[in-house]
Amino acid sequence: MVDAKAWKEISAELQPQNVTLVAVSKTKPASDIQELYDLGQRDFGENYVQELVDKQPLFPADTRWHYIGHLQSNKVKYIASFVHLIHAVDSFKLLQEINKQATKNDRTIDVLLQLHIADEETKFGLDEKEVIELLEYYSAQEAQLQNVRICGLMGMATNTDNEQQIRSEFQRLQAVFKNLQQSQFLFKPYFNTCSMGMSGDYQIAVEEGSNMVRIGSLLFGARQYNT
Numbered sequence: 001m002v003d004a005k006a007w008k009e010i011s012a013e014l015q016p017q018n019v020t021l022v023a024v025s026k027t028k029p030a031s032d033i034q035e036l037y038d039l040g041q042r043d044f045g046e047n048y049v050q051e052l053v054d055k056q057p058l059f060p061a062d063t064r065w066h067y068i069g070h071l072q073s074n075k076v077k078y079i080a081s082f083v084h085l086i087h088a089v090d091s092f093k094l095l096q097e098i099n100k101q102a103t104k105n106d107r108t109i110d111v112l113l114q115l116h117i118a119d120e121e122t123k124f125g126l127d128e129k130e131v132i133e134l135l136e137y138y139s140a141q142e143a144q145l146q147n148v149r150i151c152g153l154m155g156m157a158t159n160t161d162n163e164q165q166i167r168s169e170f171q172r173l174q175a176v177f178k179n180l181q182q183s184q185f186l187f188k189p190y191f192n193t194c195s196m197g198m199s200g201d202y203q204i205a206v207e208e209g210s211n212m213v214r215i216g217s218l219l220f221g222a223r224q225y226n227t
């Protein structure tokens with residue numbers, strides 16, 4: 001069940017702060033996405049390639065599809081013709097494959113690098129040193145990577161009730177983001193997106209400088225997985 005009231009409130013809260021709301025519609029039916037689309041929502045986030053490929057053709061071309069999950073290199077080709085932003089790039093190999101598939105589709109694909117900030121083993125992502133290494137490779141091979149643009153960072157905080165811990169994880173992501181924005185090898189006007197914050201912690205994330213939040217359950221209700 002879509003919560004139209006929550007969508008209106010959250011949108012009204014984020015808009016004046018220039019924070020982009022990505023409505024995370026994974027596992028939710030197209031009819032739910034349509035309801036939010038009709039209210040004016042355009043950015044939607046998915047984490048399963050097949051599900052995204054099935055949903056994308058059902059919506060107008062001005063819908064912006066964000067791929068927010070862990071992406072395997074061999075699946076990039078299925079979403080390369082339309083994806084708006086890939087949030088969770090965590091290897092140079094994946095970056096090269098995105099470039100290759102973007103080139104085939106005669107377009108440029110925007111991506112974020114995932115920084116691991118949580119105190120949990122299971123979450124994907126790079127540590128700070130790996131982010132810098134990847135950016136150095138990217139800078140060195142920029143001429144061959146013209147069809148992919150690194151537009152910022154993404155991260156997920158630990159799933160905990162400890163607000164101070166969540167806040168300090170977001171502060172760390174924001175600090176790395178700001179540092180990179182200023183670093184000489186990456187002085188790019190389009191390196192401007194810091195994607196952090198979900199249903200449970202988006203307000204903390206925005207206080208700590210997020211300019212893109214990914215919200216699912218507050219808008220669409222709890223998810224049910226049938227495995």
Ligand SMILES: *Cc1c(COP(=O)(O)O)cnc(C)c1O
Binds near residue numbers: 198217
């Ligand atoms: C599912 C998911 C979200 C949204 O989670 P909610 O808690 O439902 O808001 C955000 N980001 C990523 C990467 C996700 O996988």
